[in-house]
Amino acid sequence: MTPAARRALDAASALFYDRGIHAVGVDLIAAEAGVTKKTLYDRFGSKEQIVVEYLAARDERWQAFLAPYVEAATTPRARILAVFDASRDWADAFSVKGCSMVNAHAEISDPAHPAYRLITGQKAWMLALFTGLARDLAPRRAARLGRTLMLLHEGALVAHGLGIFPDAIDHARDEAAALLGAAFHDASAAAEGKRG
16 A cells, blocks of 8 residues: 555544544545545545445454454453453544444445445454354353353443443443353353263
8 A cells, every 4th residue: 555545544544433434525535644536546446445444454453453362361261351351442542432333334234335244244253253252161052152242242332432331341341251150150060960
């Protein structure tokens, strides 16, 4: 990516997140980045493609941010809770207005939009992550546990973004910890019953 294209994507990313995708036009992106509209269209082709690249870059940054949290955790339970810890720290640093994917979906609900698949794909990735981590803790209940963890996580992101109550992500983490305690207990009891 050329320096001008990088400036344009950085400007678009900040504007889309702060003001909303529909509220930001190509003229404003060009002005903020100090580039011409021609440069934008030469590099990206359309505003829709700028949106796609904004969301893809944000998701890539999130996954890179999350990885060390999960990798540093030493137990299945700790790895799951590490996702909530990473989300809290990410939200404090980069997402004061809530999840960029949720916010984008509020504006882009048409499956034909090129960003739609990216938005829903990111949430599918999160569900797969939670389900995979849950499998290490309670293999028989992994799918159900993964969905429940995803609901806690996503609800916390929305509550955080709306400022409904303080420490929403920490609250969701506490609820996840209680859920995991029950799931581990149930899995252990089932295993014990099989041995008996």
